[in-house]
Amino acid sequence: MIKIFSILLTVFIGQISYSQEVIVLGHVYDTDTKEIIAFANFGLFVQDSLVNSSISDIEGLYYLQKDIKVKKGQTLYFIVSINGYEEKKVFLKSKKSIQIINVYLNKS
Numbered sequence: 001m002i003k004i005f006s007i008l009l010t011v012f013i014g015q016i017s018y019s020q021e022v023i024v025l026g027h028v029y030d031t032d033t034k035e036i037i038a039f040a041n042f043g044l045f046v047q048d049s050l051v052n053s054s055i056s057d058i059e060g061l062y063y064l065q066k067d068i069k070v071k072k073g074q075t076l077y078f079i080v081s082i083n084g085y086e087e088k089k090v091f092l093k094s095k096k097s098i099q100i101i102n103v104y105l106n107k108s
Helices: 002-015
Strands: 018-030 041-046 049-055 061-070 076-081 088-091 098-100 103-105
Antiparallel strands (some): 041 076
């Protein structure tokens, strides 16, 4: 009986998600000209589920913040898109709560 309980407890604990506050910020630039890109769209994802979104401001600054439940093995990333540029996916370090990432986009 103790073995069965131990096995079930191990399986249950492995499925528990942990809550983590994620803050990602930085600027968006054109890869070639290094000019700021204003009003780019940002989507923050856990696995393939959108959990937050934002738009860069007139100075190209973006800021994403969300308290996220992440299960072990799930990926955390954001996607940047704006007309005239290629969409870019950026993977995040799930153990790091504050990340400063400048994004460079290529023209399409």
